[in-house]
Amino acid sequence: MPELSPALKDYRNQIVNSLTPSLIRVFNNRCSQIPGIIKLTLGEPDLNTPEHIKAAAIADIQADDSHYAPQPGTPELRKAIADYLKRSLNVDYNPDNEIIVTVGATGALNAVLKGILNPGDKVLVPTPTWSMYFQLIKMNGAIPVQINTAEDGFVLTPEHLQEVLNNEGKGAKAILLTDPSNPTGRAYPAEILKGLAKVIEENDMFAISDEIYGELIYGDTVHHSLSQYIPGNTILVSGVSKAYAMTGWRLGYVAAPSEVMEIIRKVNNFLITAVTGNVQAAAIEALNNGQNDPIEARKIYQERLNLMKTGLEKLGFQMAAPQGAFYIFAKIPDKFGQDDEKFANELSEKGKVGATPGSYFGKGGQGYVRMSYASSTEQLKEALKRIEQFIKSI
Numbered sequence: 001m002p003e004l005s006p007a008l009k010d011y012r013n014q015i016v017n018s019l020t021p022s023l024i025r026v027f028n029n030r031c032s033q034i035p036g037i038i039k040l041t042l043g044e045p046d047l048n049t050p051e052h053i054k055a056a057a058i059a060d061i062q063a064d065d066s067h068y069a070p071q072p073g074t075p076e077l078r079k080a081i082a083d084y085l086k087r088s089l090n091v092d093y094n095p096d097n098e099i100i101v102t103v104g105a106t107g108a109l110n111a112v113l114k115g116i117l118n119p120g121d122k123v124l125v126p127t128p129t130w131s132m133y134f135q136l137i138k139m140n141g142a143i144p145v146q147i148n149t150a151e152d153g154f155v156l157t158p159e160h161l162q163e164v165l166n167n168e169g170k171g172a173k174a175i176l177l178t179d180p181s182n183p184t185g186r187a188y189p190a191e192i193l194k195g196l197a198k199v200i201e202e203n204d205m206f207a208i209s210d211e212i213y214g215e216l217i218y219g220d221t222v223h224h225s226l227s228q229y230i231p232g233n234t235i236l237v238s239g240v241s242k243a244y245a246m247t248g249w250r251l252g253y254v255a256a257p258s259e260v261m262e263i264i265r266k267v268n269n270f271l272i273t274a275v276t277g278n279v280q281a282a283a284i285e286a287l288n289n290g291q292n293d294p295i296e297a298r299k300i301y302q303e304r305l306n307l308m309k310t311g312l313e314k315l316g317f318q319m320a321a322p323q324g325a326f327y328i329f330a331k332i333p334d335k336f337g338q339d340d341e342k343f344a345n346e347l348s349e350k351g352k353v354g355a356t357p358g359s360y361f362g363k364g365g366q367g368y369v370r371m372s373y374a375s376s377t378e379q380l381k382e383a384l385k386r387i388e389q390f391i392k393s394i
């Protein structure tokens with residue numbers, strides 16, 4: 001085992017060195033050590049990638065696609081993404097210079113943030129949110145400014161955004177909006193999104209719109225996008241990870257006006273050279289021929305959502321109606337106090353159910369726990385039973 005030369009011990013990147021690991025991951029890892037636990041902690045479909053998508057990747061490997069793929073993504077995949085965006089949102093992006101393929105939505109976010117941010121820039125982040133945003137913004141030298149949306153029912157209002165821009169968010173370069181939201185499952189209605197679009201445009205900001213859960217919406221919820229209202233300000237980030245059960249394939253994309261895409265594309269080239277060819281072939285199949293896959297997934301998740309929501313409400317948990325993604329953000333009943341970390345720790349150790357403390361998702365999450373319903377119905381039923389027993393015992 002080589003030992004680092006003592007003189008090199010302090011030679012670490014200071015920004016990266018200051019970042020703490022994701023608390024969600026740390027909590028999940030701790031839960032993994034508890035025998036017999038049911039973990040509702042991670043944002044990962046339990047479904048497997050559909051057969052026709054796997055077959056497309058296998059065929060691509062058999063056809064000796066073992067060379068560097070084109071840097072921004074294959075023309076076929078960029079066209080499939082443009083067609084998909086046209087079909088689903090009725091927005092127009094030119095596959096030649098307004099779309100790039102990245103390593104997951106995470107890779108997309110990194111390329112975007114690196115491309116547009118200078119040291120000290122502010123990025124507004126409505127919270128509670130996927131906490132990785134905070135780390136990614138900081139890693140790129142900028143400052144996340146949290147906007148607590150708890151009092152807005154977890155849907156940021158235009159008035160609230162303007163108020164933040166008049167105060168601590170003055171001069172912000174961008175806002176990073178997730179719709180539908182992880183962890184709350186809330187989706188933005190068109191009217192609110194239009195109002196936000198107006199404020200964003202008036203304040204000359206970028207809207208980084210993370211729509212990775214855009215196809216996982218339930219009931220009569222409709223997914224809208226800032227790209228429909230302010231395409232000139234919007235940088236749309238998405239991918240195939242969630243809707244096609246392809247988290248492990250690592251395939252995401254960015255769609256944006258060519259003038260800003262130029263720099264995002266440059267960063268992505270430096271970061272990754274190109275995404276693996278057979279993964280791109282799988283994504284082409286998903287987007288061109290997999291229209292039914294998210295529909296099937298939605299049916300399954302919708303049933304589980306109903307099961308969990310009804311079950312939790314019976315036990316005294318309250319929640320702002322979840323409309324998308326696969327999370328329930330539940331308010332811990334008052335009688336158990338508002339220390340979500342303590343509650344989640346005890347629930348995991350004594351109740352053998354892993355639910356992530358709400359405060360890990362930023363301001364507004366205190367007193368909540370996030371439960372993912374991307375687990376089998378049997379597991380969810382068992383989890384509800386255990387939560388009931390746990391609650392009775394305290």
Ligand code: PMP
Nearest residue numbers: 043104105106130182212239241
């Ligand atoms: N954005 C949000 C809001 C997420 O919840 C996640 C996954 N937890 C991602 C992006 C990451 O997506 P990918 O796996 O494609 O990198």
